[in-house]
Amino acid sequence: MVSETFVFTVEGLTKVYSMGEVQVHALRGVDLQLEAGEFTVLLGPSGSGKSTLLNILGGLDLPTSGRVHFQQQDLSKSSERSRTLFRRFNVGFVFQFYNLIPSLTARENVRLVTEIARDPMTPEAALEMVDLSDRLDHFPAQLSGGQQQRVAIARGIAKRPKVLLCDEPTGALDAATGIAVLAAIERINQQLGTTTVVITHNATIGDMADRVVTMRDGQIATDRRNDVKVPVTALRW
């Protein structure tokens, strides 16, 4: 069912990789609907299929079978080119390894996105949201890991994306820095109403989400809503 209120509608999604002669069933029939503005944390051990799901949602990858709708658009039937445009206008990505362009400053890394997006915020405003107004003209080599990740987040949200997809955004960071990064993500979710999905190993992070989805062996194991959200600053691990 494709509904107006859902940003993503996923039905019977499977993904089989061929790793040489071995077939890896990364997803074995996933059904999921994400509401607009929802903050979802996707938990699960390595190889449970959460990154695969995220990549398919973000239009980086295609499912083997099943359907993924982004609003009215059927991503599972979209061409490479239309998926590129989908990413360009609707999706913000944040990765464990920040993937900044080392030869561009913080501001320029963000501008990379604002130059090609429709109705973006200014790079300065995006960096302001992640508390990096004082690091605008620094190159990645001149920034700490947490700062680099926050630039990556600013880059992800500067286009005012419909969805923000974060794959282990705190995986390479220490706890204090990780919390600062999560705070930035939370702020964006609340202020801009961006539908947000965060993948993590760290169950504690689930406490700050609207919804916690656990995956195991390519399937959704549990799917619960948090009645009480813990503010990110109160998290400890």
Added chain:
Amino acid sequence: MRTLDRKLVRELRGHAAQSAAIAMVIASGVAVFVMSISTLRYLSDARDAYYDRYRFADLFVSLKRAPMPLEKRIEAIDGVATVQTRIVAQVNLDVPGLLEPAVGQLISLPDDGPPRLNAVHLRWGRMPEADRAEEVLVSDAFFEANRLALGDAVSAVLNGRLQPLRIVGVALSPEYVLQVRPGEILPDDRRFGIFWMPRRQMEAVFDMDGAFNNVTLRLLRGARPEPVIEELDGLLAAFGGGGAFGRDQQVSARFLDDEIRQLRATGLIAPTVFLGVAAFLLNIVLSRRIALQRTTIAALKAIGYRDREVGWHYLKGALLIAALGAAVGAVAGSWMGSGLARLYAQFYRFPSFVYQADFRVIVLAGAISLLAAGGGAWRAVRGAVRLPPAEAMRPAPPSAYRRSLLERLGGGRWLPLPLRIVFRGLERRPVAAALSSVGMAFSVAVLVMSGFTNDALDFLIDFEFQRAQRHDVQVTLYEVTSPSARFDLAHLPGVQAVEQYRAVPVKLRHQHRQHRTAILGLNEPRDLYRLLDAAGRPISLPPAGLVLNDKLARILNVRLGQTVTVEVLEGGKPVHEVRVARIIKQYAGANAYMPLQQLNRLMRESDAFNGAYLAVDERHRNELYDRLKRTPKVASVSIKQATISQFRDTVAANQNTMQSFTVFFAAVIAVGVVYNTVRLSLEERSRELATLRVIGFTTREVSVVLLGELVVLTLLAVPLGWGIGYGFCAAMTTGFETEMFRIPLVIHLSTYARAALITVVAVAISGGVVRRRLDRLDLVDVLKSGE
């Protein structure tokens, strides 16, 4: 196989195209090296063996006429080993199937056995019989060029009578490895042939009973030629001796020596370029690959591999590629060498064609390539050896960048981000970028050089044979003739204009330098044989003094206004001091000029001439040729257009073969450099490029980053290559300068354009190949990995 070696083999296979591109550059260098040096060895070995086995003379001299007993006195000169006296004559020929008259050089064969010097090698047929009048041997180049058969006859005007020369055998001689007519600068096998005739017959025909007019001699081992020449000239002075000279002045020997010298230059320049490029390619490829394999190196060291083993592992990769390239190059070079040697064999006639790939050359080439590869890889390998394992375990920190020069100068505002990435990337690795650019520039330079040879040849032919020499036919006469003979020439069919000249053999001296040449006495005004100034305007001869061309002035080290000693080598052999009144630029020969009247005064003779330049009406050409063939006074006729055509047909054909090789090699360099540069860039930037794709950039937008660097490097490489190419060409003009030819430093715009175009096409193709890999870049895979 050890596991580490297995890793090496798999990686080489994984980067097969890249390794192949480098190996091909090495192969090209080795191929040119093996080709040139093997051909050079073939030529010089063939020359030495030929000269030795067929007793090529050391000294040569022609004279008017001397009695046979003089031979004994020549033999008695200190340092002389063997003497061969001969009768030599130049005759005007009528060859079946050839419209124009040809020139034959008749040489006597001793009646009492084979020649003691300059022996002939009988290729087909038999030796002529001493008592049969018409029988001759003919040189094989002439025989082949005119498609003659044994038993055929050519007609010659012998001492005023037209007589047949019947070909009974085909032969070669070390004296005419290359058949160039005396006084000419280009070989023309159809119109110039050597004929050997029994001495008895020549004596009869030329009225030389018991006399000779030519001496060749061989020196004792270690004997210095100068004193012998001096004594010989003194001895022959009374007999009209024309001054003895050594092999260095003998036309065929000198052409051959010049050729060998030029091959040596080719054999050194080209491989240096190729192996230099290969060394630099290995350097950048390996150092960047090692950078990408940081963690692998750390792991190897952590497991317990010694630094030395890790270093050797990477060095081995470079050496393996070099060895592969050298092997391919050796095979290709041997094959090309045999082809080139065969080509040379058509020009330079040797009794047998024995070409074998020279094992020593191949070993040397292999050693040089391994050295170049090792040298190129050394720095990179040292980096791997020095990397401390703990540090290497951590992923490399983001590389430090800064704003590019263009932006620092304030030009950044309008610079789009993808281009900023390009410029900052280039500036962060200025050395690697410069090297890539220089590598491509070499490809441009090689192409400029290859086009240059054509341009220069065109210019030379145009300058010397169209603008300066505007005659159609040049006629030389047996004897110095009175001016009235000019009218006989003018009345020949089709002759529109006649300009007579006199050529006088001389020895010019200035300080301790001397040179044998001829002074050409010319009349004013002239329109057929013109002397040109630097701007190409015709000039008149100054009323007094000598005009030298620049080459002769250099040989004699004489400047304008200085005097040279002119020793005339014929007639009364007067000696004069003459002032150099002008020096002109010419590209062929080492020539001297003087007004005809003044030259005749110098000879203490009244008006006389011994040759003429004719302008001929195309429509009566055949009639004229027919008459000239039968005119007894005419010693030789040379048809300018025929010479040029023959030259173009042969030399230009070879040029084309060489050109296609050059274009191929230049493309190899360009592709080798570009493919490796872009491929590495793709590897290093895959993360960056994938990120851009994920953010929403299309493949086309992303390729700007990948290929923008290439465009910048190419834009730098093209003018740089033009410059390097110009330098190479300039070096070539000095390196290849000979007395016969100077290559003018003339490069057409179209040559520059063509060089740039071919390189750009090669760049575009290899860039396109790598770009296709960009389309296949696995975004998920690249981004998931930490490093």
